Amino acid sequence: MSLLILGIESSCDETGVALVETPASGLPRLLAHALHSQIDMHQAYGGVVPELASRDHIRRVLPLMEDVFAQAGRRRAEVDVVAFTRGPGLAGALLVGAGLACALGAALGKPVLGVHHLEGHLLSPFLSADAPEFPFVALLVSGGHTQLMRVDGVGQYQLLGETIDDAAGEAFDKSAKLLGLGYPGGPALSRLAEQGDAKAFALPRPLLHSGDLDFSFAGLKTAVLTQAKKLGDQLDARRADLAASTQAAIVEVLVKKTLKALQHTGLQRVVVAGGVGANALLRAQLNAACTQQRVRVHYPELHLCTDNGAMIAMAAAMRLQCGREVPAPLYAFDVKPRWPLDSLA
Ligand code: KG4
Ligand code: ZN
DSSP states (O other): OOEEEEEEEOSSSEEEEEEEEEOSSSOOEEEEEEEEEOHHHHHTTTSOOHHHHHHHHHHHHHHHHHHHHHHHTOOGGGOOEEEEEEESSOHHHHHHHHHHHHHHHHHHTOOEEEEEHHHHHHHGGGGSSSOOOSSEEEEEEOSSOEEEEEEEETTEEEEEEEBSSSOHHHHHHHHHHHTTOOSSHHHHHHHHHTTSOTTSSOOOOTTTTSSSSOBOOHHHHHHHHHHHHHHGGGHHHHHHHHHHHHHHHHHHHHHHHHHHHHHHHTOOEEEEESGGGGOHHHHHHHHHHHHHTTOEEEOOOGGGSSSOHHHHHHHHHHHHHTTSOOOOOOOOOOOOSSOOGGGOO
16 A cells, blocks of 8 residues: 655755655655755854754744645645654754644644654665665765664664764764865865865874774864964965864765775675765766775665655655554654664664
8 A cells, every 4th residue: 555655854964855755566666756945044143043943943844835835736635644854953843844744744633753863864865766675884975974884674773883982974064164164064164175285284194093982072173173264474385284184084975984884794785875975086086995895885865864754655655664663653752862773674
């Protein structure tokens, strides 16, 4: 039986809504999705202001939902399951999506499913033309998380390693701020890096040879700050070189640790997910390294790397398809701002 699933994402600074349909067999199909990014609004503050984020989600989410139904030519009453991001994320922002999902579910008499945001990122490559197959190593690199997981199926996630301090996205964002670039820093820093020399500054590669699969990026930001101070008046002329050197340091650690995870698990497939997965240097270096080792790499479509509703609807659809979770009518506002991915079953 095919199911129509509405997905709602509101965990941070993007409001996303999407409709996915699960066929009787085969992968779920994205029918429509709509997104509103709050980047312009938060830019003036240099980062996400949680209260402003919540208020903006409230303003945007209903028009986005109407847009998605119009695009797909479907009606609300046809929805079989309402999925929303239950966590992790900003509590107030999460509550907006949870509130709409629960209200809609109750009004339609349909079940509501609370999706793990990182599971959404993790499964988002299944929406691409080059969908992966289980099992694989996942490199999850978002603004708040940096994790290597062994993934054997939906809900079968084994944490192999993670950051002990800042996430890779945070390293991009914080270094970008030190270089006087806007928020979010990742795209801005990587654009500037294109004009710089990645070998100009020898920045640290923390935990590169630690023997485990953990990451640490907090020291890198300090090294960037020290280098910027040392440059003094010269910083302006060397900004692109410093950006390129920073990006090279982050990417080298991500690529080498991913290769280590492949060695450790013996797996031949990698899935990269989360906002930093949009980084062109990361893609180029990981592709080159994996081609050499005959490992397949899969990414989400570029526009689905950062937060969106499609990945939330998709994760719900894949959970339902493999019978991992039959959604009970859950009309309770119990969002989980902190929620480890490997606690899922
Ligand atoms: O997955 P995401 O949209 O949100 C979270 O769940 O955190 O990831 C956002 C992060 C930000 O840190 C942003 O700077 C980073 O992804 N990012 C990038 C690029 N695009 C987004 N980092 C490096 N290069 C990019 N092209
Ligand atoms: Zn995210």
